[in-house]
Amino acid sequence: MQTTIKKKLHVLTNGNVTTPEGYKAGGLHCGIKKYKLDLGWIQSDVPANTAGVYTTNQFQAAPLHVTKESIAVENKIQAILVNSGVANACTGDKGLEDAYEMRHLFASKLGIEDHLVAVTSTGLIGTHLPMEKIKAGVSESDKSEHIDTDRFEKAILTTDTCVKHIAVQFEIDGKKVSIGGAAKGSGMIHPNMATMLAFVTTDANVEQESLSNALKQVTNKTYNMITVDGDSSTNDMVLVMANGKANNAPLNENHPEWEKFLDALEQVSQILAKKIARDGEGATKLVEVEVKGAQSEEAARKISKTIISSNLVKTAIYGADPNWGRIVCAIGYSEQPILPEKVSVALGPIPVVENGLPLYFDEEVAKDYLQQETVSIVVDLQQGEASATAWGCDLTYDYVKINASYRT
Known part of the structure; x- marks a missing residue:
């Protein structure tokens, strides 16, 4: 092909x-x-x-x-x-x-x-x-x-x-x-x-x-x-x-x-x-996190990697739970300069946070989206022109099973 x-x-x-x-x-x-x-x-x-x-x-x-x-x-x-x-x-x-x-x-x-x-x-x-x-x-x-x-x-x-x-x-x-x-x-x-x-x-x-x-x-x-x-x-x-x-x-x-x-x-x-x-141990989904509007490419990279590394974010995606608070939390502890009142977040095509405040969205529609094999999270910091994308996967029960007995 x-x-x-x-x-x-x-x-x-x-x-x-x-x-x-x-x-x-x-x-x-x-x-x-x-x-x-x-x-x-x-x-x-x-x-x-x-x-x-x-x-x-x-x-x-x-x-x-x-x-x-x-x-x-x-x-x-x-x-x-x-x-x-x-x-x-x-x-x-x-x-x-x-x-x-x-x-x-x-x-x-x-x-x-x-x-x-x-x-x-x-x-x-x-x-x-x-x-x-x-x-x-x-x-x-x-x-x-x-x-x-x-x-x-x-x-x-x-x-x-x-x-x-x-x-x-x-x-x-x-x-x-x-x-x-x-x-x-x-x-x-x-x-x-x-x-x-x-x-x-x-x-x-x-x-x-x-x-x-x-x-x-x-x-x-x-x-x-x-x-x-x-x-x-x-x-x-x-x-x-x-x-x-x-x-x-x-x-x-x-x-x-x-x-x-x-x-x-x-x-x-x-x-x-x-x-x-995508082939992470026990994974069921590929997760892509795009951070844009950052002051620098380095800041965008660190924030996107912090989100994709969050076990709380990863488990929420596994469970198809549109818990955007975990994403915002990860942005906040990324140790990068942000303006919380400017941050916007979307789960694929579904905006969930705008200018630091929650938006109304249909929970069932969001759950359906999170059940897809590829899930996208888009964060707009609205502070600059730099961007970066990181990739990871969800965290599942099978990950624990695989690694609990890796040696034995």
């Missing part, structure tokens, strides 16, 4: 990390999990300029340290190896040794230098990787039955209920350029990079420093604007690889079509971020 969201920018809803030229991906079951796929990889035909952003949790897992070290050598990687089921976090020197060995095993299998491999893990914290199983899995990774992008997308999942992928295509310098992405994330999701992994590939020729700047800029508007439960993970990262196979002139901020590339990267990242938010 293909749709146009902006002029000459096409979204391929069935696109993925191998939509761009020069990439392949795969996955298999190596035995970390009982039955499900648990080892996945992406490989580029050639070393690709690479940029990454990482969780702000101070207990960063061993794979993050190894991956950052790999990229730092020459700002390129050629392959990514991911395991799910065990996070390799809080595992000390042995965990770091295992992450290095994981990198070496895959580099040797591909016949490339160690620093051209990025590694990442997701799953249970405080458990060492079963390295013999991973070694056996890597040895089988080149078998044709394992080389399939859908298998990669499944191999990186933990408590997710579905795979998450997307691709966009557009033209740069008259050349067709693609950006594809895959992600995982369902719980322990909170702004500032948390419990999620996202892998983005492109065949565009992009200068590394510009790619890094673009990723940071886009992350602040997308991945850092989602929350499920307020918990920031130890393992999460976003990696972007650009292998140049599209043969366009090198892209940087001075290229006349730079904004087109930046917009496409943002679209991919926003779609993946929203898929993660």
Whole structure:
């Protein structure tokens, strides 16, 4: 399926990390999990300029340290190896040794230098990787039955209920350029990079420093604007690889079509971020909070994230309760400058607060609206021109059930 969201920018809803030229991906079951796929990889035909952003949790897992070290050598990687089921976090020197060995095993299998491999893990914290199983899995990774992008997308999942992928295509310098992405994330999701992994590939020729700047800029508007439960993970990262196979002139901020590339990267990242938010553990609804009329973009971001993070707001939406007082309360404790007498709030198309005072609205109509799969909250501060949007989900009984027995 293909749709146009902006002029000459096409979204391929069935696109993925191998939509761009020069990439392949795969996955298999190596035995970390009982039955499900648990080892996945992406490989580029050639070393690709690479940029990454990482969780702000101070207990960063061993794979993050190894991956950052790999990229730092020459700002390129050629392959990514991911395991799910065990996070390799809080595992000390042995965990770091295992992450290095994981990198070496895959580099040797591909016949490339160690620093051209990025590694990442997701799953249970405080458990060492079963390295013999991973070694056996890597040895089988080149078998044709394992080389399939859908298998990669499944191999990186933990408590997710579905795979998450997307691709966009557009033209740069008259050349067709693609950006594809895959992600995982369902719980322990909170702004500032948390419990999620996202892998983005492109065949565009992009200068590394510009790619890094673009990723940071886009992350602040997308991945850092989602929350499920307020918990920031130890393992999460976003990696972007650009292998140049599209043969366009090198892209940087001075290229006349730079904004087109930046917009496409943002679209991919926003779609993946929203898929993660919608797949929150136990979630039944995607919740979008738009704050406009703010004095600054930073204020708009903080207020929108405060609302979407409120457990009282999230539970009200789960119960289809149009309790706008919880939204106003969250705005008030966001620690951002507001004028209460100017604040207006709407639940989708239904205004519920105007200039700080309640409006009459039909409760049954509002309840019907809140039962939709996607719920929008719009806040107008009427103080400036800045705006921001955050995404999250409702908070349900199933979230408690899932996380009460995650380890056992």
